[in-house]
Amino acid sequence: MSLQLPWTRKNAWIGVALLALALLLLPFVAGLFGNAWIRILAFAMLYVMLALGLNIVVGYAGLLDLGYVAFYAVGAYMYALLASPHLFEQFEWIRQTFPDGLHSSIWMVIPLSAALAAVFGVLLGFPVLRLRGDYLAIVTLGFGEIIRIFLNNLNAPINFTNGPQGISKIDPVQIGGISFGRSLDLGFITIPSVQLYYYLFLVLTVVVIVVSVRLQDSRVGRAWMAIREDEIAAKAMGIHTRNVKLLAFAMGASFGGVSGAMFAAFQGFVSPESFVLMESIVIVAMVVLGGMGNVAGVVLGAVLLYAIPEVLRLIAKPLQMAIIGDEVIAPEALRMLLFGLAMVLIMLYRPHGFIGRRHA
């Protein structure tokens, strides 16, 4: 059993139910301190999805991907283009075909973004199949940069992406007549828009977690791990390494694509600036710090690495005042300093991640 809860099956279900209840009520508590906190929670969910997607490539299959943010970008821009006035304003034939403007249902967008990102994953996977280790790392990094540079510059001569200005006025998610862009009035309680998104992301995160856990013990999951441990031996055992690796790229990418689409809907705005190399690196750090290949570890890594800088943003100043009694270091600098140090220290004391396997 991969989650390794030290309880019996019945108790485990009680635990899961309690956890679910806690996650459902969490935004109400956070909401007491302002909607900004719910926003942080929602973003944490997005990063959990991203980290779990990358975990398939890096953790399960052992392929170091430093350009993962490209798939996030693909998903985000796909949603942005299909659900904003941008293409409508740019192209005459779109105005004629869709006189009401482009609006896409989430039921179409989620599978489509997953599929499109998977196609990009295979596109990246094909040329790099023969590469190993660090050669793979630099090529994936280059791929991520290439996607970003294209997004940044495809505003001329034909304006596809609106360049560095990005695309705005993206439709909010709409499910069964409920628009996530407005607060939902249930009569006895009003749920703000960010909280609706939080619940949506929570559901998706649960799906991603279940898929990840189930993959781990599946035939293909075992094939990935066999390749990770020893590619030649895996081949000798009859694993079709090419297809299995491509599948890892495609599946990992599809998680990224869906998170990207959700990000675009949540923000209502996308620009190339959200998809820089540093973002890819942070996601890799989430996977490695949490414990590569371990679902619970990766979830913990993603939440912590996203939460540390956000919490530091809020407490850096008061903390300094309390300890030194004066603002010696600018809060923003202190925050990055502590963030970097935390990464170093965690890795030094737990080289296998928070919850990592001893071998590998």
Add this chain to the structure above:
Amino acid sequence: MDIFFQQILNGLVLGSVYALVALGYTMVYGILQLINFTHGEVLMIGAMVSMTMVMLLQSLFPELHGVWIMIMAVAVAIPVCMVLSATIERVAYRPLRNAPRLAPLITAIGLAIVLQTLAMMIWGPNPKVFPDLLPTTPIEIGGAFLAPKQLLILVVSAVLMTGLIILIQTTSLGRSMRAVSENPKIALLMGINPDRIIAITFMIGAALAAVAGMLVAMNYNIVHFTMGFIPGLKAFTAAVLGGIGNVPGAVLGGLLLGIIESLGAGYVGDLTGGFLGSHYQDIFAFAVLILVLLFRPSGLLGERVADRA
């Protein structure tokens, strides 16, 4: 034709800086199979320290010639970077030598963030001007023009690279370095202290990065706490292009990447009928890298690595 020659010259200038930095990546990789992600930040610190020294020297000795100021500034920047790099190795890499392969990558990224933030605190968040130390009238070479500082970059890098190759190929230190990169355990049995050699390798790489840092600052007349990132990335690309772990490969990869970028920026517009502009320069570099690796998966001069990554 003159424009073509000019682009090649510009590319060589750019490429020799990449090559200097790539050498640091490739030497460390050759010995530890580790991507030293803090290398670009060491370059940045080198540039910052030399900028401070230049300012200090200019205010203390206003009559001193630019060349002397430069030499004295870099003479301070080099040891600072060497100590910094040796410390990084000692603190963030050595304890993790037997850890999973990605662990040192994460400590490196963490340290890079720390170094950038420290630099921002010390030298401020805004870009600073790096003064011109050499005359600015361009020199004509066969129809193309080269600023004296660019000529200096070419000469300094050529000298340093030759020096490094002589060091590695002929001296006893170089032999030890090659032995450790071949097999650290056997090297230990032969009476070599691998830890010492590794520390020295980091320091040599850092010295080259310090010089490269000052050259970059001089070339663009600007220093900023984020300036290490792009040259670091490009140099890493160059090292991989040439075959990471291979010293002549790093030089070749650096120069080639510089020329490709320069020609790419110059001609991409004509080639694609104006569809792609010069801001696609970086795509060119990465596209060539991917193409080369498609046909030579271990880089241009790299040896076939054993099948255990």
